[in-house]
Amino acid sequence: MSDKKQRDGEIQRPACPKAAAKNAPCAKSNSPTNGGEAEGKFNRRALLVGGATLAAAGAIGLPIARRLLAERSPVFLASNQSYSGNLASTIESGLHETGFDFNWIRGRKVLLKPNMVEPTRDAPHMTTHPAMVVAAADVFLKHGAEVTVGEAPGHVRDTEMALAESGIGDALRSERLKFADMNYQDVKQTSNRGHHSGLPHFFFPQAVAEADLVVSMPKLKTHHWVGMTAAMKNLYGTLPGIKYGWPKNVLHYNGIPQTVVDINSSCGRTIGIVDGIDCMEGDGPIMGSRKHMGLVAIGTSLPALDATLARVIGLDPTKINYLQFASEKLGPIEDWQIDQRGERWQAVASPFEILDLDFLQYLRADGVLVT
Amino acid sequence: MDWIPTALDFLSDCVGPGYAPGTAAATEPTALAALALTAHGRALDADKQLRALQSWQTTDGSLGVTEKEPHPQWPTTLAVIAWTKASTNPALFQTSIGDAVNWLLQQQGETIPPRADNIGHDTMLVGWPWVQGTHSWLEPTAFALLALKAAGKSDHPRAREAAKLLADRLLPEGGCNYGNTFILGQQLRPHVQPTGLVMLALADEHIDDDRVAASLEFLNRELPKQRSAASYAYAAMGLAAHRHAQTQADESQLDELATRALEEEAPLRLALLLLAVSGANNPLYPSCVPSGGKQKATEQ
Numbered sequence: 001m002s003d004k005k006q007r008d009g010e011i012q013r014p015a016c017p018k019a020a021a022k023n024a025p026c027a028k029s030n031s032p033t034n035g036g037e038a039e040g041k042f043n044r045r046a047l048l049v050g051g052a053t054l055a056a057a058g059a060i061g062l063p064i065a066r067r068l069l070a071e072r073s074p075v076f077l078a079s080n081q082s083y084s085g086n087l088a089s090t091i092e093s094g095l096h097e098t099g100f101d102f103n104w105i106r107g108r109k110v111l112l113k114p115n116m117v118e119p120t121r122d123a124p125h126m127t128t129h130p131a132m133v134v135a136a137a138d139v140f141l142k143h144g145a146e147v148t149v150g151e152a153p154g155h156v157r158d159t160e161m162a163l164a165e166s167g168i169g170d171a172l173r174s175e176r177l178k179f180a181d182m183n184y185q186d187v188k189q190t191s192n193r194g195h196h197s198g199l200p201h202f203f204f205p206q207a208v209a210e211a212d213l214v215v216s217m218p219k220l221k222t223h224h225w226v227g228m229t230a231a232m233k234n235l236y237g238t239l240p241g242i243k244y245g246w247p248k249n250v251l252h253y254n255g256i257p258q259t260v261v262d263i264n265s266s267c268g269r270t271i272g273i274v275d276g277i278d279c280m281e282g283d284g285p286i287m288g289s290r291k292h293m294g295l296v297a298i299g300t301s302l303p304a305l306d307a308t309l310a311r312v313i314g315l316d317p318t319k320i321n322y323l324q325f326a327s328e329k330l331g332p333i334e335d336w337q338i339d340q341r342g343e344r345w346q347a348v349a350s351p352f353e354i355l356d357l358d359f360l361q362y363l364r365a366d367g368v369l370v371t
Numbered sequence: 372m373d374w375i376p377t378a379l380d381f382l383s384d385c386v387g388p389g390y391a392p393g394t395a396a397a398t399e400p401t402a403l404a405a406l407a408l409t410a411h412g413r414a415l416d417a418d419k420q421l422r423a424l425q426s427w428q429t430t431d432g433s434l435g436v437t438e439k440e441p442h443p444q445w446p447t448t449l450a451v452i453a454w455t456k457a458s459t460n461p462a463l464f465q466t467s468i469g470d471a472v473n474w475l476l477q478q479q480g481e482t483i484p485p486r487a488d489n490i491g492h493d494t495m496l497v498g499w500p501w502v503q504g505t506h507s508w509l510e511p512t513a514f515a516l517l518a519l520k521a522a523g524k525s526d527h528p529r530a531r532e533a534a535k536l537l538a539d540r541l542l543p544e545g546g547c548n549y550g551n552t553f554i555l556g557q558q559l560r561p562h563v564q565p566t567g568l569v570m571l572a573l574a575d576e577h578i579d580d581d582r583v584a585a586s587l588e589f590l591n592r593e594l595p596k597q598r599s600a601a602s603y604a605y606a607a608m609g610l611a612a613h614r615h616a617q618t619q620a621d622e623s624q625l626d627e628l629a630t631r632a633l634e635e636e637a638p639l640r641l642a643l644l645l646l647a648v649s650g651a652n653n654p655l656y657p658s659c660v661p662s663g664g665k666q667k668a669t670e671q
Contacts, residue, residue, distance in 0.1 A: 118548070120560060155549050157510065158564045160599035160640065184390035184397075187440065203440075224555055242390075242397075242436040243443065245501030245508065246549050253481075253505050287557045355555060 073301035073332055074098045075308040076341040079348045081277050081296045087135035088142075091273055094298035095139065097341035100271065106144035108212035111180070112136055114275075115218045115234050118155035118286060119166035125278045125290040128219050130171035132275045132296075136217060137177050150180030150207040152237050155286075157246050159183055180207035183241040194262030196325050197254040202266050203243045213269050214238065216302060220276040220293070220309055222284035222354050226256050227320045227363040229285050230309050231272030231302040235263045257321035264302060264330055272305045273298050281313070281352035295348060301331035304338045311335065314351025316365040372622070372648065374629035375411070378641045381633065382408055383416040387423040387438065388638035395437040398424065398446035402453035403642035409457040410649035417457045424450045425467050432470030443502040444478075447471050448514035455521040456654035472522045475499075475515060476529055480507025491553025496536040497529070508550040509565050512536055513572035520575070520657045534576050537569045538583070545585025561586075563593050567605025574612035575657040587615045594618055600628045604643035611647075612656045 076094035081087065095102070114128035137147045149172055153162045159181045163169025172179050185205035192199050208214060218234035226233070236248060236259075244250045251259040264270065276295030280288040295312070299305030303326040307317035317323045317333045327333040354360045382388070382404045387396035405420035427434050434450050435441035451471045454464035461468075483494035483506060498507025499515040516533040524530055541547050546561025547569055553559070566586055573583065590606045595618050597603035603625070610617045625644065632640035646653050 118560070118562070122560075156562060156564070158599050158601040161564070161597070161602045164598040181391065184394070186389075186394050186437070241501075243440070243502075245443075245445075245505060246510070247508075249500065249505035249508070250502050283555065283557050287559065357555070 071332060072337050072339055073299065073304035074339040074341050075297065075299040075301075075305050077308070077312075077343040077345060077348060078296045079294055079343045081294050083129050083131040083277060087131055087296065088138040090296050091136055091298065092139045092142075094273070094296065094342065095271075098271075098298055098300050100300060102143040105140060105213065108145055109210055110140045110145040110147050111207050111211035111214045112140075112147060112149045113214055113216055113234065113238060114149065114151055114166075114168060115229075115237060116151045116153045116162045116166045116168065117237070118153065119162045119168075121165055121167075123286075123290075124167070125280050125288075126219065126221070126286060127166045128168075128217050128275045129277065130167045132217060132273070132277075133168055134171050134175050134177070136215060136273050137175065140215075145213075148178045148180050148207055148211075150182045150205070150238075152182035152205065152240050154237055154241075154247055157183070157241065180205070182207055182238065183246075185240060187240055187243060190266055192262050192266055194258075194265030194325075194329075196258035196261045197251075199250075199254050199259065199262060202239060202263060204238060204267060205240045208238045208267055211268060213271065214267055216270055216272045216274075218272070218274055219280065220274055220295070220297070220313070221280035222282060222288055222313070222352050224283055224285070224355055224357075224360070226260075226322060227315055227354070227360060228306070228310055228313060230274055230297075230306045231270075231299070232264050232306050232322060232326065233260050234272075235267055235270070236260070238263065238267050257325055260322040261325040261330065264326065270302055271298070271300045272302050274305065274309060276309065276312075279313075279352070281354070283355055289353070291350075291352060293348070293350060303327055303331035303333050307333035307335075308338055308340070308345050311345045311365065312349050314349065314365055315354075315363045319363045372625070374626060374633060375645065375648070377633060378629060378645055379408065379411055379413055379416075381636070382420075382638060382641060382645070383413060385638055386419045389437065390637075390639060392636045395439045396423065396427075397437040398427065398434045399436070399449055400639040400642060402446065402449035403646065404638055405453040405457040406654050407642040407645035407649070410646055410652045410654055414457070414459040417453075418459060421454055421458055421464060424453060425464065428467055428471065432467075432472075432474035434471070444474070445499070445501050445511045445514070447475060448499075448511070448518040451475065451518035452514075452521045452655065455518075468522055472518070472524065475518060476527070478503060480512075481505055489555060490551070491558075492540045492551065493536070496532060496539060498533055498536040506550075507536060509537060509540055509547055509569055510549070512550075513565075513568045516572045517655065517657065525575075534573060534578070537573055538576075538578050538580055541569070541580070541582040541586055543582065544589075545582055545587075546589040547586070561589055563590065563597060563602040564605045566590055567602070567607070567609035570609030571605070571612045571655060572657070574609075587613055591615065591618055595621065595624070597624070598628075600632050600637070600640035600644050603628055604640075604647035607647040608653065608655060611650075611653070612658075 076097045078090045119127045140147050182205040187203035188209035216231040216234045218230050221229050223229040274297040276293050279291045279293050281291040282288040310317035323333045388400045389397045401420050405417040408417035433444035433447045454468050480498045480500040498512035512533050519530040546566045548562040594606045
């Protein structure tokens with residue numbers, strides 16, 4: 001279903017259910033997902049539910065109708081992971097489990113987007129570990145993709161420094177991987193397809209504009225303004241500093257939750273591979289403390305992936321604004337809509353400390369007591 | 372320092388460089404290339420860069436980030452510095468400088484009513500933003516202060532307020548970052564590049580504040596550890612502008628940074644390294660007299 005149709009309130013069954021979510025298109029339509037068994041089960045269920053919903057739509061309203069039509073998405077969690085382990089094997093398994101179509105990726109351009117917001121060797125738990133980036137690159141290269149690693153660090157103008165401090169620069173040189181300094185690349189103007197903020201368009205750097213698939217590779221962290229940051233918020237780093245500043249204050253002025261969803265709606269196809277091994281709790285995303293979780297999380301729907309991680313760290317995703325907004329169009333966040341692969345989130349959940357501020361404590365899932 | 376002639380030749384041959392090979396001509400690397408060429412006695416080559424900048428100036432006096440992108444216009448400040456301090460014939464650029472300064476003085480950062488505990492700095496100081504309609508940040512404000520000084524407007528109220536803003540956002544133990552000190556009660560970390568630039572902009576100010584000395588000490592401690600050209604260069608320039616004792620860099624450190632910048636054909640990094648090793652001739656130092664004689668922007 002196109003954004004326009006959704007905006008116009010037209011309910012129309014898409015030819016492929018996955019096409020309803022732009023970031024998880026279907027296998028037969030140029031898609032990175034393979035339309036596996038889970039999707040097939042969903043299709044039948046969705047048709048039944050959808051038929052009933054269509055009949056009742058006039059009475060119960062379009063938002064509820066959309067909600068009932070919403071798809072299910074798989075999210076993969078692997079525990080007991082370490083940076084010295086076989087992360088490539090974990091990532092490849094996770095992608096298979098979430099229905100990623102490796103045939104689709106052959107010959108296509110993949111952009112791996114780690115988080116290098118303001119790297120320092122004093123706080124390696126702030127930024128994506130180089131081992132995660134190299135492992136993901138190995139997997140996509142093995143399946144014939146053309147891989148570039150790219151980032152537009154949000155708080156530092158000196159990208160060479162960010163590469164050095166994060167350790168990612170040395171890792172990329174060692175593996176002969178290409179890096180795109182997205183803070184300074186030429187840009188392409190793209191319409192804002194999210195329409196939550198007042199921004200009419202975005203300027204994406206060349207590496208994003210040309211990518212067939214953007215792989216968000218964040219560090220799992222708390223965030224002192226919006227609760228948490230993972231795969232969706234990480235895409236702030238797809239926008240260039242020369243157009244948005246350091247920090248990207250244009251986005252803050254237009255609302256963090258709103259712009260997170262708008263960027264995710266506009267930047268093309270995405271999946272997420274999350275570094276949840278050494279995470280950040282407390283005063284994230286910069287000054288928080290290390291919390292070891294040993295997790296790798298993978299999803300083809302970033303809202304579903306982030307919602308699952310919110311549950312893992314003890315937050316209620318339905319209270320996090322950008323996930324609420326995302327659930328309207330981009331992907332599901334309700335637990336019943338998410339097919340868990342690998343570990344169940346309940347088995348690996350460990351509430352993160354968050355700042356003792358009312359607007360953050362409100363985000364706690366019911367019954368979770370951690371300050 | 373065998374890399375210096377090669378780097379100068381590279382910048383001379385590349386009129387209107389972008390940030391990287393194959394990218395659009397950009398204002399910041401072009402302005403800094405002009406300054407670096409002049410600092411090393413290649414003023415005629417610098418003039419080509421200055422004329423390129425002139426050709427990108429829009430009717431309102433500003434310059435965009437690249438030749439193709441007229442917004443945002445934060446690098447206008449760098450063009451002013453280059454035109455005033457890197458030209459053999461500043462008269463050629465007087466109108467451009469005047470128009471650019473006039474534009475600059477019309478721009479301002481958004482102020483934020485003070486909020487207890489949330490934000491540590493004085494959010495009512497105006498300064499300059501990266502992008503119009505947003506808050507002021509340290510690097511654009513430092514560039515603006517340097518531009519106003521270069522244009523003979525050191526005493527302008529906006530310049531005085533800019534100096535106050537830069538000092539206000541220094542961290543208690545010295546150094547600064549992009550422009551936040553405390554957020555939600557938590558002190559943030561200092562970063563080398565903005566600290567170097569802010570120290571450069573404050574070099575001829577008389578600020579009675581221990582944080583300035585602490586910032587210079589921070590730069591001196593960090594300088595030998597730097598593995599990036601821009602942070603190294605700004606740290607070295609910030610220290611040198613204050614005539615602060617400077618831990619001598621290992622020459623191999625500089626060679627490695629320059630070699631990598633040459634391999635990657637990175638004009639901005641090369642220009643910054645050339646400026647960092649240009650000694651007293653560095654036209655970025657507020658006290659440095661322009662090569663063409665001290666000049667003032669057209670009075671507005």
